[in-house]
Amino acid sequence: MITLRPSALLLLLLGLLTAPLPRSAADPGDELCLTRLSESLQDPGRRLFNWSKANFADPCGGFASYLPGTTCNNGRIYKLSLSGFGLRGTIPANLANCTSLQALDLSANALTGPIPPDLQGLVNLAVLNLSSNRLSGQIPAQLALCAYLNVIDLHNNLLSGPIPQQLGLLVRLSAFDVSNNRLEGQIPGSLSNRTGNLPRFNASSFEGNKGLFGYPLAPMKSKGLSVLAIVGIGLGSGLASLVLSFTGVCIWLRATERKMAMEEGKISQLMPDY
Ligand SMILES: *[C@@H]1O[C@H](CO)[C@@H](O)[C@H](O)[C@H]1NC(C)=O
Ligand SMILES: *[C@@H]1O[C@H](CO)[C@@H](O)[C@H](O)[C@H]1NC(C)=O
Ligand SMILES: *[C@@H]1O[C@H](CO)[C@@H](O)[C@H](O)[C@H]1NC(C)=O
Ligand SMILES: *[C@@H]1O[C@H](CO)[C@@H](O)[C@H](O)[C@H]1NC(C)=O
Ligand SMILES: *[C@@H]1O[C@H](CO)[C@@H](O)[C@H](O)[C@H]1NC(C)=O
Numbered sequence: 001m002i003t004l005r006p007s008a009l010l011l012l013l014l015g016l017l018t019a020p021l022p023r024s025a026a027d028p029g030d031e032l033c034l035t036r037l038s039e040s041l042q043d044p045g046r047r048l049f050n051w052s053k054a055n056f057a058d059p060c061g062g063f064a065s066y067l068p069g070t071t072c073n074n075g076r077i078y079k080l081s082l083s084g085f086g087l088r089g090t091i092p093a094n095l096a097n098c099t100s101l102q103a104l105d106l107s108a109n110a111l112t113g114p115i116p117p118d119l120q121g122l123v124n125l126a127v128l129n130l131s132s133n134r135l136s137g138q139i140p141a142q143l144a145l146c147a148y149l150n151v152i153d154l155h156n157n158l159l160s161g162p163i164p165q166q167l168g169l170l171v172r173l174s175a176f177d178v179s180n181n182r183l184e185g186q187i188p189g190s191l192s193n194r195t196g197n198l199p200r201f202n203a204s205s206f207e208g209n210k211g212l213f214g215y216p217l218a219p220m221k222s223k224g225l226s227v228l229a230i231v232g233i234g235l236g237s238g239l240a241s242l243v244l245s246f247t248g249v250c251i252w253l254r255a256t257e258r259k260m261a262m263e264e265g266k267i268s269q270l271m272p273d274y
Pocket of ligand 2: 050055066067
């Protein structure tokens with residue numbers, strides 16, 4: 001049995017702590033993720049300079065360590081922030097291969113197409129901001145598998161369908177915004193009326209979706225519109241019938257006037273001259 005003196009143990013520990021970390025080779029997942037992303041994006045503003053295949057091989061090391069919008073930690077990309085870059089195109093499923101990603105911000109671009117359900121592979125993701133794009137399709141319920149999500153901001157898009165009630169399972173969620181989309185159906189109580197100390201999301205998170213209803217949206221909203229419509233129709237038809245009857249009366253008056261004039265003429269013809 002080997003016994004170590006305390007001082008030797010200390011030395012050994014110190015040695016372990018101060019030894020240089022092995023320079024991690026480029027991660028094949030990050031490389032695939034960036035390659036697919038650059039293939040599916042169009043960059044008319046040329047903001048993604050240095051986003052070239054040669055630099056994707058080792059995005060966090062060496063010369064190519066500066067790729068605009070990316071931030072590295074421990075040799076892996078942990079933040080991707082391309083907000084307001086004027087980008088077009090779609091979000092590729094392989095974005096999920098950036099498995100160390102904690103923050104994904106593609107907001108304020110002109111991205112189209114769906115939010116890939118594959119993003120469920122981003123198990124470390126805390127911030128998802130895809131707001132102010134032209135994303136369509138449904139909100140994938142699979143996002144509920146990204147257990148660390150703090151922020152889901154999808155406002156100002158063309159998303160449709162219901163809000164997945166599974167998103168209410170995200171206990172760390174502190175910001176949720178799906179306003180100004182084309183979502184429909186009942187707002188899940190798992191988000192609007194959460195139990196315990198979980199933050200509840202108010203109407204500002206949900207407004208601007210014509211087909212969405214239920215608490216916390218004001219119940220009178222759609223009814224108020226139809227009441228206005230009824231009043232409008234009533235006023236409109238009232239005015240129309242008024243105009244019609246006025247015209248009718250005018251025509252009748254004219255006709256009788258003419259008739260009377262003619263009759264007068266006849267009478268004057270019949271009348272003997274004095
Ligand atoms: C990319 O992700 C997919 C799905 O999780 C996985 O099957 C594949 O092995 C990954 N590829 C790399 C290079 O990491
Ligand atoms: C772009 O990458 C090249 C190496 O490929 C590097 O020399 C240059 O400094 C990079 N540009 C910026 C702005 O980081
Ligand atoms: C998402 O990004 C937009 C800017 O593009 C910003 O205004 C908004 O505050 C962000 N959302 C959150 C929850 O931080
Ligand atoms: C919120 O949930 C509680 C039960 O958990 C229920 O009694 C209450 O009616 C709900 N409020 C709304 C506005 O749905
Ligand atoms: C709704 O929630 C947001 C934060 O999520 C807050 O800034 C805003 O003041 C709230 N509005 C109301 C009417 O409570």
